[in-house]
Amino acid sequence: MRNHKRFKPEYNDSDIAIIGMACRFAESQTPDEFWQSLTTGKDLICEIPPDRWDYHSWFDPSPQTPGKTYSxxxxxxxxxxxxxxSFFNMSPLEAELMDPQLRLLLSVLYETVEDAGYARNIWGTKTGMFVGAWTHEYRDQIIKSIKGxxxxxxxxxxASMLANRPSYFFDLRGPSLSVDTACSSSLVALHLACKSLHHGECDMAFVGSANxxxxxxxxxxxxxxxxxxxxxxxxxxLVNHYIMxxxxxxLWVVLTCF
Structure with a gap:
């Protein structure tokens, strides 16, 4: 067997810079609005709204009740x-059948580019897309309602489309992957994006999560x-500490030397 030198990609240890961001949180359409909620101590927790589902049919305060939620x-x-x-060159039917997590990610991605004030064209660039996500409830509803x-x-x-479709729309040619590690999905996505930047797999990266x-x-x-x-x-x-x-x-991240 021939001896081959092991390929060692160059590692760039430059710091990571955030050059753009956008978001959707409860009562917050922008990072500034979310920051105001944090600094003023605004309570963003509420009862499940009726436009999601009628929680009364599923609720029982006793934790031992089968088939019910105590939260x-x-x-x-x-x-x-x-x-x-139409803004994203798709038909109303395609949008209707698309996971709303993906719809919002497309919108937030465009806003992230605007927030950065990036003057150059990102189409065709070596830019990665890393998205953490672990809920896909719309898929379950669509499968039940549309046969065949x-x-x-x-x-x-x-699940892969949460990263792949934004990459396709903007013609981003870096790594494109959805990450599901449950509660740590978004941080793992950020970790992978930073590693990809440091190892030269991409020049820029979008990283975030959808839930x-x-x-x-x-x-x-x-x-x-x-x-x-x-x-x-x-x-x-405490054991029962978690709120959905x-x-x-x-975030749009780059190396500081970029």
């Missing part, structure tokens, strides 16, 4: 159905595990 609290983004398909094969149903709800709550599915099994908070408050040193939240956010 009725969460943090929810408004207007998750607001989307302009449908291209839009499949492309719009596959929308559309059904009682995750509430049911998380309550069965006993991890959700019954009071609507986080108690980090809607989030869509993206």
């Amino acid at each position: 009725k609290w969460g943090s929810f983004i408004k207007d998750i159905d607001k989307f302009d398909p 094969n449908n291209l839009y149903k499949e492309l719009g709800n596959h 929308l709550l559309l059904s009682p599915l995750h509430y049911l099994w998380l309550c069965e595990l006993g991890v959700l908070s019954p009071t609507g408050r986080c108690h980090i040193w 939240a809607n989030v869509i956010w993206l």
